[in-house]
Amino acid sequence: MDHGLAIGRAAELSGVKVPTIRYYEEIGLLPALQRTDGNRRLYARADVDRLAFIRHARELGFELDAIRTLLHLQDEPSQPCADADAIAKARLEEVRRRILSLRALEAELQRMVEGCSHGRVETCRVIEILADHSECRFHENNQAA
Amino acid sequence: MDHGLAIGRAAELSGVKVPTIRYYEEIGLLPALQRTDGNRRLYARADVDRLAFIRHARELGFELDAIRTLLHLQDEPSQPCADADAIAKARLEEVRRRILSLRALEAELQRMVEGCSHGRVETCRVIEILADHSECRFHENNQAA
DNA sequence: GTTGCTCCTCCAGTGGCTAGAGGTTGTAGC
DNA sequence: GCTACAACCTCTAGCCACTGGAGGAGCAAC
Known part of the structure; x- marks a missing residue:
């Protein structure tokens, strides 16, 4: 068992559906992911947190572009908010x-x-x-x- | 001067934009229209009214499918409402x-x-x-x- | 006759997914 | 080891209700 979650598990934990997760990766909202030998995506806890962040922001009606900015900010906590x-x-x-x-x-x-x-x-x-x-x-x- | 309005005038009067009017025709929300010899659409007052009806309903957030039904109803006033x-x-x-x-x-x-x-x-x-x-x-x- | 506006059709793109086809990988039971 | 089946993969097309652009034709005024 390699460490990292399968996409289905990440979907369950984050509340973001599987195809939507792939879509987010495609548009660059999630960084490129590790893959298994069999080419399956592997998700770390941090990735799941990021997905939950996105989901929450979407629920609050933020557009993906705004979320992109918020994610950048989250990545650099020393920036002014x-x-x-x-x-x-x-x-x-x-x-x-x-x-x-x-x-x-x-x-x-x-x-x-x-x-x-x-x-x-x-x-x-x-x-x-x-x-x-x-x-x-x-x-x-x-x-x- | 043939009787009937050009699409631009119909757009002005109804408040629906020109490409949107063509789109409504395409999806069958407006009946097929008369054309001039030069292939331009001609709008009667009734058409403009219909467009205004659609616009108003759209402003109220009705979906085009609901509007389609409402238009059918409007066409047959003896139906129960x-x-x-x-x-x-x-x-x-x-x-x-x-x-x-x-x-x-x-x-x-x-x-x-x-x-x-x-x-x-x-x-x-x-x-x-x-x-x-x-x-x-x-x-x-x-x-x- | 020529400028410039309106009109025509057709095609592509928007946002944020969602669904399906068709194929591969992983796993559980026998 | 074999088989069944779920979960995964990529790629493509579709949803809604438009919106915009390319490239060309028609039409009115000067």
């Missing part, structure tokens, strides 16, 4: 904007659903409100999703 | 879930940013919290973005 701070702050702002936007959206959808006559489409507010944007209270130039 | 109602309700639920998830996310990011020592990475909470998921208060299996 202003960059990490800025990335987190930007993400926080983004999340807050999104929440505001979604709340407007919620209200608009609520209005649609409440207005539904449960009858025919011709008297249905859902369709009507969609058709007539001018009536809409949701006027952001947003990424609504 | 239960389907439209269901689509809108599902979207409303989705938005509410997302808001909850984003609020948890906001709190987590807030905690990260507040914990930043504005010093070196080695003492930075931002990196630390990312590295240590177990400390995280944000435990949804979410689509965080």
Whole structure:
């Protein structure tokens, strides 16, 4: 038994799926790995930690490019953390904007659903409100999703 | 001057970009259009309305498949509107879930940013919290973005 | 007639994976 | 040692909803 974990085990431990791990390696988010004689990837604990870091950051909605920067920072702990701070702050702002936007959206959808006559489409507010944007209270130039 | 609008004008009026309009036609969201002798697309008012409908629905975060269904419903006003109602309700639920998830996310990011020592990475909470998921208060299996 | 704008088609790329084909390696049981 | 089977490998294509660019044609004004 050589020391190092197989990709499946690394996936289990980190919570990142096997094909996703390979994908991260491909785009250079993970350094090139050791392989066994049989060409299988070997993961050390540090690699699993790195994967967990990435997964957590993805859950928090950071883009892979931002994560790349955060990983570089993590690799050099003596650097000032202003960059990490800025990335987190930007993400926080983004999340807050999104929440505001979604709340407007919620209200608009609520209005649609409440207005539904449960009858025919011709008297249905859902369709009507969609058709007539001018009536809409949701006027952001947003990424609504 | 033939009656009908050029694609650029339809884009202006509907708020949908020119390549996006062509894309919608390609995937069958708009019916096949009239063309001029010179092979240019011609848009009637009804087409522009349809585009505006799509745009509005996209702003509200409906997927193109849902929009396809909504458009079918709009085309047949004598149908019961239960389907439209269901689509809108599902979207409303989705938005509410997302808001909850984003609020948890906001709190987590807030905690990260507040914990930043504005010093070196080695003492930075931002990196630390990312590295240590177990400390995280944000435990949804979410689509965080 | 020529400038310059809009339009046409077709193809490639985005982000962040996910799925599948087709082949190899490793392991457990007999 | 043999066989079955899981887990691995690479490579390619697909997902959504666009977006951008190349290279060419049409059209209006001067």
